Amino acid sequence: MPPHMNRTACALALAAFVIAALGAKPYATAWNDGSRLASVEALVERGTFRIDGTAFLEGAPGAYEPDNPLLAKGTLDKLRIGDHWYSDKPPLVSVPLAGAYRALMWFGAPAPSEAPGAFAWVVCVLLSGTGFAVAVGCAWVLGARAGLEPNWRAVWLGAFALATVLPAYTRSANNHIAQLGAVAAVCVLLCRIADRTATGRSAWGSLLAAGFVTGFAYNLDFGLGPPLVCAVLLAVALRTRSAAAVLVFGMGLLPCVGAGHALNFAIGGDWLKPLNMHREYLSWPGSPFETTMTGVMRDRYFAQFLYTLDLLFGKKGFLTHNPCLLLAVTSGAWWLLRQAKGVPYRVELLALAGWCAVAWLMYGALSKNHGGACVSVRWFVPFLAPGFWLLAHVLVARPNLRREFAVLALCGVPLALSAWLVGPWWMKNVPGYWFAFGAALLGWAVARATAPRVKAERPAALAEVPMRRAA
Numbered sequence: 001m002p003p004h005m006n007r008t009a010c011a012l013a014l015a016a017f018v019i020a021a022l023g024a025k026p027y028a029t030a031w032n033d034g035s036r037l038a039s040v041e042a043l044v045e046r047g048t049f050r051i052d053g054t055a056f057l058e059g060a061p062g063a064y065e066p067d068n069p070l071l072a073k074g075t076l077d078k079l080r081i082g083d084h085w086y087s088d089k090p091p092l093v094s095v096p097l098a099g100a101y102r103a104l105m106w107f108g109a110p111a112p113s114e115a116p117g118a119f120a121w122v123v124c125v126l127l128s129g130t131g132f133a134v135a136v137g138c139a140w141v142l143g144a145r146a147g148l149e150p151n152w153r154a155v156w157l158g159a160f161a162l163a164t165v166l167p168a169y170t171r172s173a174n175n176h177i178a179q180l181g182a183v184a185a186v187c188v189l190l191c192r193i194a195d196r197t198a199t200g201r202s203a204w205g206s207l208l209a210a211g212f213v214t215g216f217a218y219n220l221d222f223g224l225g226p227p228l229v230c231a232v233l234l235a236v237a238l239r240t241r242s243a244a245a246v247l248v249f250g251m252g253l254l255p256c257v258g259a260g261h262a263l264n265f266a267i268g269g270d271w272l273k274p275l276n277m278h279r280e281y282l283s284w285p286g287s288p289f290e291t292t293m294t295g296v297m298r299d300r301y302f303a304q305f306l307y308t309l310d311l312l313f314g315k316k317g318f319l320t321h322n323p324c325l326l327l328a329v330t331s332g333a334w335w336l337l338r339q340a341k342g343v344p345y346r347v348e349l350l351a352l353a354g355w356c357a358v359a360w361l362m363y364g365a366l367s368k369n370h371g372g373a374c375v376s377v378r379w380f381v382p383f384l385a386p387g388f389w390l391l392a393h394v395l396v397a398r399p400n401l402r403r404e405f406a407v408l409a410l411c412g413v414p415l416a417l418s419a420w421l422v423g424p425w426w427m428k429n430v431p432g433y434w435f436a437f438g439a440a441l442l443g444w445a446v447a448r449a450t451a452p453r454v455k456a457e458r459p460a461a462l463a464e465v466p467m468r469r470a471a
Contacts, residue, residue, distance in 0.1 A: 013137030034057075062116045090221070146345075163324060179217050376419075
């Protein structure tokens with residue numbers, strides 16, 4: 001990768017980090033981030049995952065959004081295991097967050113229980129701000145590798161960062177935007193593996209790094225994690241056709257995956273099943289999750305089928321809140337399956353598209369609450385990385401679609417701004433949702449009806465890249 005591209009990616013990542021830090025909330029705004037903050041607080045101050053007596057479990061002054069009656073008694077995203085309370089969030093990511101905050105305390109940062117608001121802001125920036133920054137920096141690299149010229153790459157990156165739900169998810173600590181950053185990094189590493197394999201060079205470092213980052217992403221959502229591991233492993237195997245490469249990837253994967261399951265066992269006595277899928281841990285007085293827990297197959301099949309479609313296309317649908325992805329799903333899917341043969345990263349794009357499809361169907365079958373009180377469907381935020389990567393390839397291969405993309409991006413900006421203003425944990429449609437989405441559909445229809453018809457072509461520069469088995 002040219003040095004100037006690395007410098008530009010780092011500068012964009014830094015700018016994204018600053019933007020996220022400026023917008024981060026100085027308190028928890030929902031049960032979700034309150035639960036994560038309680039876990040990190042307990043590790044920082046007591047060295048345990050038990051959250052009994054923490055500021056964010058009890059709803060201490062300054063810990064939560066003021067004047068919100070739902071938060072007055074602290075987080076309800078909690079598990080009762082034995083005689084103690086625990087967070088229902090995957091535990092591994094709390095460890096580096098606690099380590100980072102503990103280091104800041106050596107330089108004068110207050111203890112979490114003494115200044116819960118300041119602590120909430122710092123953890124939000126470390127988790128969500130870093131995820132956003134990594135995603136933006138990696139997206140610039142992915143756009144360049146797809147062949148987008150700088151001007152259109154800037155427009156495309158602006159749509160990714162400012163015309164989706166991403167800005168909203170930078171405002172509170174959450175796993176979903178952090179997982180997005182990890183998935184975007186995996187996409188870049190897969191490109192490096194493909195490039196080195198094509199020229200007959202070894203890619204051991206990239207394989208180890210891809211395994212490690214995939215393992216970290218696995219621990220950010222135990223629903224999306226397993227199919228992500230399978231998808232990336234399949235991409236590595238098909239690209240390298242080397243047992244040694246798969247083994248090296250697995251060596252990178254093992255530390256985070258093993259540590260996550262070990263913590264799961266240490267806390268709840270189960271090696272495989274996520275703790276928040278144990279009904280007995282959710283059965284405590286006042287629990288709102290005994291009948292709505294995720295991970296349970298329902299027997300109302302037609303209703304579940306409609307719900308599955310609703311996750312993408314309904315009033316909280318992920319595609320309807322990220323209009324640019326409508327173009328990726330329609331034109332992008334057709335291009336990838338029928339017209340993209342020989343494109344250097346087609347194997348990786350197909351594997352990650354399969355991951356998105358499988359994860360969507362899993363949540364469609366095993367959930368019923370759209371991810372709870374959140375903007376759109378929080379589980380699917382990581383889909384934006386492969387979705388926009390595919391979109392970049394489509395915009396290169398079919399320049400006639402750029403006007404449609406620009407219209408969808410333009411209509412996505414007010415939708416993203418509205419979501420940013422209310423924050424990620426919002427129970428209703430964001431203000432102006434129907435107007436913005438209606439304008440997106442109307443503008444898209446007009447742009448498509450008036451666009452010239454041009455046959456899709458692969459960029460010559462990309463077509464000339466040799467794709468052969470590594471020596």
